[in-house]
Amino acid sequence: MRIRRRNNLLVEPPSSATGDIAFNLVVFFLVCASVQPEKGIRLTIPSSETVEDKSQQSKHVEILLTRQTVALDGSFIDVDQLLPALEAKLRGKTREEDRVVVVKSSPDTPAHRWIRAVNAIKQARGVVTIQVEEERIVTIPE
Amino acid sequence: MKITRRTPRAEIPSMAMGDIAFNLIIFFVILARAQDDSHVRWTPTRAANVENPAPARVSVAIDVDNNRYLNGQPIGLSQLTGRIEELLRGVEADERVVQFKVHRDATTMVLEPTAEAIAKAGADVFVVVEEETQ
Secondary structure, eight states: OOOOOOOOOOOOOOOTTHHHHHHHHHHHHHHHHHOOOOOEEEEOOOOOOOOOOHHHHTTSEEEEEOSSOEEETTEEOOGGGHHHHHHHHHTTOOSGGGGEEEEEEOTTOBHHHHHHHHHHHHHTTOEEEEOOOOOOOOOOOO | OOOOOOOOOOOOOOTTHHHHHHHHHHHHHHHOOSSOOTTOOOOOOEESSOBOOOOOSEEEEEOTTOOEEETTEEOOHHHHHHHHHHHTTTOOGGGOEEEEEEOTTOBHHHHHHHHHHHHHTTOEEEEEOEEOOO
């Protein structure tokens, strides 16, 4: 009698956890793709101080922002031209106090114009300083 | 001869329980964000030469209606400096960063006092923008 032996050399690994493994991988890749770091511009704004003497302010570069316009030291300029103009103004100034750029803006200036102006100052390695008009109540004697 | 039958026992396969628990933990950790300001409606400004994000524990946002939020909660200007100082208490100078999300059409009437309040708290302002691809 010939005895036939079963050849059980083909062994299949248990595949019951394959679905879970695939699900985990899908979740990991979805999470990695959805978490996008937010880029931006880092600014160090000096803490505020009251300056009475306006002659000291006139030494610094001034940018005036309004709803429609941008002016650099009194000259109207396109916001895209601000960076090369600032680099020219700040060239040769090595001290930090000489690289101060004062930003004045009208109350209705849109934020995107302000951000682009401040970004240009930062790229020109200037020091961003915001000038805010202070309201004073003056009592007039009768 | 008495034939005893074995009562059938149905067992739920519990091999995948560990994976199920692991998945649930991951889902809830991702959903539970400490600074949830996803409800704030704003559109970022586009700018070039932006920097990589700085780790920030505090987030200040100005939305489409010029409303101010601190870590997703509405806040007034007078309270902003004090609250930021509390949140950044004990943090070293290099890590005192506040993430500033400003809607592109918000006005400087709201933006500048907010930026000044953040600066008064001794923190750097990280203005979140959308990178402009040239």
